[in-house]
Amino acid sequence: MALNWYHKGVIYQIYPKSFNDSTGSGVGDINGITEKLDYLVDLNIDIIWISPIFKSPNKDNGYDVSDYYAVSDEYGSADDLENLLSEAHKRGLRVILDLVPNHTSTQHEWFKAAEKSKTNPYRDYYIWKKPDADGGPPNNWKSFFGGPAWTYSEQTGEYYLHLFTKYQPDLNWENPAVRQQIYDVMNYWLDRGVDGFRIDVVTLLSKNLDFDDIDENLGFRKVIENHYANGPKIHTFLHEMHEKVMRDRDAFTMGEGVGVTPENAPLYVDSNRKELDMIYHFDILENNIVDGKYDNVTEFNLVNLKSIFRKWQNVIENNGWIVNAFGNHDFARMVSRFGNDDLYHKESAKMLITLLSTLNGTLNIYQGDEIGMTNTRLTSPNQIDDIQAKNFYQENAINKKFSEQVALDMINNEGRDNARTPMQWNDSDYAGFSNTTSWLAVNKNYTSINVKDQWDNPESILYYYREILHLRKKHEVFYNADINELHHNHPSIYVYEKRNHEEMILVFLNFSSDYETVDYNFMQEYDYQVLINNYNNLDRNNECIKLNPYQSIVMQVNQAYNL
Numbered sequence: 362m363a364l365n366w367y368h369k370g371v372i373y374q375i376y377p378k379s380f381n382d383s384t385g386s387g388v389g390d391i392n393g394i395t396e397k398l399d400y401l402v403d404l405n406i407d408i409i410w411i412s413p414i415f416k417s418p419n420k421d422n423g424y425d426v427s428d429y430y431a432v433s434d435e436y437g438s439a440d441d442l443e444n445l446l447s448e449a450h451k452r453g454l455r456v457i458l459d460l461v462p463n464h465t466s467t468q469h470e471w472f473k474a475a476e477k478s479k480t481n482p483y484r485d486y487y488i489w490k491k492p493d494a495d496g497g498p499p500n501n502w503k504s505f506f507g508g509p510a511w512t513y514s515e516q517t518g519e520y521y522l523h524l525f526t527k528y529q530p531d532l533n534w535e536n537p538a539v540r541q542q543i544y545d546v547m548n549y550w551l552d553r554g555v556d557g558f559r560i561d562v563v564t565l566l567s568k569n570l571d572f573d574d575i576d577e578n579l580g581f582r583k584v585i586e587n588h589y590a591n592g593p594k595i596h597t598f599l600h601e602m603h604e605k606v607m608r609d610r611d612a613f614t615m616g617e618g619v620g621v622t623p624e625n626a627p628l629y630v631d632s633n634r635k636e637l638d639m640i641y642h643f644d645i646l647e648n649n650i651v652d653g654k655y656d657n658v659t660e661f662n663l664v665n666l667k668s669i670f671r672k673w674q675n676v677i678e679n680n681g682w683i684v685n686a687f688g689n690h691d692f693a694r695m696v697s698r699f700g701n702d703d704l705y706h707k708e709s710a711k712m713l714i715t716l717l718s719t720l721n722g723t724l725n726i727y728q729g730d731e732i733g734m735t736n737t738r739l740t741s742p743n744q745i746d747d748i749q750a751k752n753f754y755q756e757n758a759i760n761k762k763f764s765e766q767v768a769l770d771m772i773n774n775e776g777r778d779n780a781r782t783p784m785q786w787n788d789s790d791y792a793g794f795s796n797t798t799s800w801l802a803v804n805k806n807y808t809s810i811n812v813k814d815q816w817d818n819p820e821s822i823l824y825y826y827r828e829i830l831h832l833r834k835k836h837e838v839f840y841n842a843d844i845n846e847l848h849h850n851h852p853s854i855y856v857y858e859k860r861n862h863e864e865m866i867l868v869f870l871n872f873s874s875d876y877e878t879v880d881y882n883f884m885q886e887y888d889y890q891v892l893i894n895n896y897n898n899l900d901r902n903n904e905c906i907k908l909n910p911y912q913s914i915v916m917q918v919n920q921a922y923n924l
């Protein structure tokens with residue numbers, strides 16, 4: 362497949378509320394992002410994805426939009442956004458916005474009108490059903506964030522569907538007027554210079570219209586995969602979106618692939634089908650989450666992770682494109698989940714970005730991961746901000762499935778607030794994020810983990826990110842090449858060779874806190890040079906290589922050796 366700028370580029374996700382506060386409100390904003398563009402250029406980022414900045418009552422931090430055409434006051438103005446776009450473009454950066462087309466806020470004018478009467482022209486913008494025989498919800502569907510997926514509306518005596526919170530009613534994509542509204546929104550922002558969209562839960566747009574009950578014993582992951590996502594008309598809708606919006610534009614769509622599998626992903630992203638440009642899949646992020654957040658979280662398992670990457674490779678081989686990420690605003694911090702945020706903080710953070718940077722697909726970095734930001738620790742339920750975690754805590758406090766302390770521990774380990782604490786720019790008060798108390802408490806470790814400290818320090822995580830992203834830009838083999846993986850079943854070592862028509866690299870990663878020895882007799886055969894190494898030493902002989910805890914090494918094999 363011919364690669365475009367958006368396949369090659371590195372995407373950096375900004376959670377605007379927590380990135381940089383330029384006004385002293387305690388909340389990040391658009392001008393705050395503009396102030397940091399040079400930082401992002403120096404980091405070797407190509408594309409910025411900004412989580413929602415549209416008008417919203419913020420029940421789910423912007424993922425509940427009340428006006429798709431208006432920038433939220435707390436983030437600034439339309440002029441600020443225009444300025445951000447032009448400053449970004451001047452620097453060669455592209456900007457994509459987060460589009461939330463599956464649901465609106467209950468405060469959106471469409472919903473306010475729809476709620477009033479059954480005959481209102483906007484009624485059919487949403488999904489309404491009569492109560493069942495005993496007055497309860499029309500079926501047993503559960504919301505992603507706990508509780509039923511239906512809420513009763515007094516005004517007309519019917520229930521509306523909401524796969525997320527009750528403040529986020531699902532739009533009815535069967536209605537052509539709804540689809541056109543969303544296409545109009547997309548065209549509006551693209552005409553203003555936006556370079557594309559990350560599309561929120563795009564896989565949920567087409568609903569299974571039978572609305573049958575779902576087997577209570579089916580785990581939530583399967584519920585999503587089989588019932589909520591991948592509905593009967595999803596590909597018709599996405600192709601239509603492509604034709605009506607994206608077709609002739611130098612812009613791209615990245616679909617949030619909730620419920621997408623390596624088997625059905627090509628239907629979304631095979632470039633011949635003209636639907637989405639790439640899919641952001643969840644198998645990495647959920648690799649140890651057996652069945653929905655908080656339930657059955659297992660130990661991290663490298664053999665499983667490797668098999669996930671092998672399976673997704675299939676999508677790329679079938680004319681599609683994927684996005685790889687270890688973290689976003691919905692998950693705990695990557696170094697805390699997959700690395701060791703204590704003894705081997707630096708080493709493991711560097712090793713993880715080495716893996717991500719050398720995987721085929723687009724690399725997606727979440728703000729703060731480049732300095733190794735870690736999970737935070739709440740000591741009381743009053744400190745919870747995220748609505749998903751609040752609902753979880755509430756439900757479990759009621760039914761006592763877990764003790765309050767266990768519920769809080771689970772939230773500390775897995776909760777979304779971990780990723781949402783303000784960006785740690787320096788060690789001054791409020792971490793340089795703001796000059797006042799921020800909307801969500803700054804992680805206490807900001808005095809030791811921050812951008813300023815790491816910027817000029819060649820040993821730092823940030824320095825390493827800059828280096829490896831620079832290498833990735835120079836070597837296409839990092840993100841688009843054949844892979845030959847060795848030692849598939851090794852529980853702590855990940856080793857692979859990658860080659861394309863002009864280059865070959867070798868990648869060695871140690872996922873453990875132990876020294877590990879890998880058999881590899883390449884030293885006799887190959888002439889190589891080390892491109893990057895997160896330690897200063899390379900311990901090897903002709904047969905094997907001995908890796909330090911969390912060591913990562915990328916080597917380039919000299920071309921003379923006949924690829």
Ligand code: TEU
Binds near residue numbers: 505562617654690691
């Ligand atoms: O997330 C969709 C989604 O599936 C998440 O709910 C995810 O499964 C969960 O957070 C993992 O615990 C998107 C947005 O990224 C999220 O922030 C929104 O809350 C959600 O959609 C609703 O718009």
